[in-house]
Amino acid sequence: MANVLITGATGLVGGHLLRMLIQQPEIARITAATRRPLTTIPAEVHNPHDPQLTDALAQVDDPVDIVFCCLGTTRREAGSKEAFVHADYTLVVDTALTGQRLGAQHMLVVSAMGANAHSPFFYNRVKGEMEEALIAQQWPRLTIARPSMLLGDREVRRTNESLLAPLFAFLPGNWKSIEARDVARALLKEALSPQKEGVNIITSAKLREIAASQA
Template sequence: MSQVLITGATGLVGGHLLRMLVQEPRINAIAAPTRRPLSDMPGVLNPHDPQLTDALAQVTDPVDIVFCCLGTTRREAGSKEAFVHADYTLVVDTALTGLRLGAKHMLVVSSMGANAHSPFFYNRVKGEMEEALKAQSWERLTIVRPSMLLGERSKHRLNESLLAPLFSLLPGNWKSIAARDVARAMLHEALSATQEGVNILSSAKLREIADNEA
């Protein structure tokens, strides 16, 4: 039986993952700190605060596994600084909370193209986030790098709506992927005896795992 911490549970991937965690018999405790309250769900501890770091500080029970599904866009965030706070600082805060609570395995949603040396701001921040987590020397760190995510968001993203038909036709890692499949693959990896150290899962690999789990 495992105890888990999840951030980003109000988002596209995180929402699917939280519902899967609630239904998973191998999970016996779920802490899901959020900025706004979740609907009541059985077995879910939901400290909430507009400052997610303050909500994270309210989690005190031990955990084994950490899931971080936080992610936004510069347009949604409103500025470069706000984007860095959401996609770098809060991810690192999630990881530090997990380490404080004894977790051995962290799984994080990054992005295809993440590279700390990228000339593109979005990819560079994602890459810097990955490097920060690697520097924490997790016993197991699983980084998932999906392509364009498909699913119903609470907030409409115009660019994704326009590009989704194109990405659905692309091959390999470029092909768009359902957020539900990303969540399914993450849960599988969390509960399986995969290799220790850093494990990076491409979008194509995520789709393969999800297909096998379906």
């Protein structure tokens, strides 16, 4: 039985993952730290919340075995480069540090295809810097998921994704778009699989493969 901490539970991947965790008998306790309170969740899900997610994380005191971070936005949604860095770098690192404070041994994070700390593209560079920061924390086990374009019903539609989704559906390999629920399914499978020490980077094509094996 495992105790888990999840951030990003109000998002596309995180919402699917939270619902899967609730149905998973191998999960003993779920702590979902969010900016706004969750709705329609079982009483056994602990939901510390605060508009400042870091303050919500500071409220978590119970031991944790596994940490999931499904935070992610775009520069347009965030409103500025600084706000994007705060959401996709700072809060991810804060999630990881909270997990380490609570004794977690396995961190799983949703990054992005193309993540590279030396990329000339701002989005990919921030994602890569985030990955490097987590690797530097020297987790016993760190799983980094790099999905392609995510498919699913968002509360707020992203124009670029709506326009490009039909194209990405026909691209090969890692470029092919992926359902958010499949990313969540793959993360859960990896979290509950036998221990694989060190850093494990999972490409989008591999995420689809893992998810298909659980269907």
